[in-house]
Amino acid sequence: MGFTYKPLNPEREGVEDLRVFAEKLLAKPSPGSAGRTGVWRLYKPIVYGDKCIKCGICWLYCPENTIIWPFRGIPSVDYEYCKGCGVCSQVCPAKAIDMILEGE
Numbered sequence: 001m002g003f004t005y006k007p008l009n010p011e012r013e014g015v016e017d018l019r020v021f022a023e024k025l026l027a028k029p030s031p032g033s034a035g036r037t038g039v040w041r042l043y044k045p046i047v048y049g050d051k052c053i054k055c056g057i058c059w060l061y062c063p064e065n066t067i068i069w070p071f072r073g074i075p076s077v078d079y080e081y082c083k084g085c086g087v088c089s090q091v092c093p094a095k096a097i098d099m100i101l102e103g104e
Contacts, residue, residue, distance in 0.1 A: 041084035043099040051096035058088035
């Protein structure tokens with residue numbers, strides 16, 4: 001027959017595989033690669049934790065890498081570098097991110 005891989009802890013090993021993929025295989029800019037863009041932002045994203053399904057799509061699509069997503073946790077936004085483009089709000093399948101006027 002042949003060798004068959006059987007994980008001892010499938011959930012833990014799956015998480016480690018995803019982290020390796022995300023950290024090493026995806027090309028992401030470093031936070032603030034365009035400078036501190038938060039000072040000229042007109043709109044900012046607000047994440048509603050009660051609506052969030054913890055999928056990480058906002059983190060994946062953020063062009064400035066300002067979404068902080070603890071794996072399987074609620075994402076947050078680094079407002080110092082967020083430019084307010086709204087991509088995270090548009091790609092969120094649960095509509096858990098709204099863009100609000102800066103200062104509200």
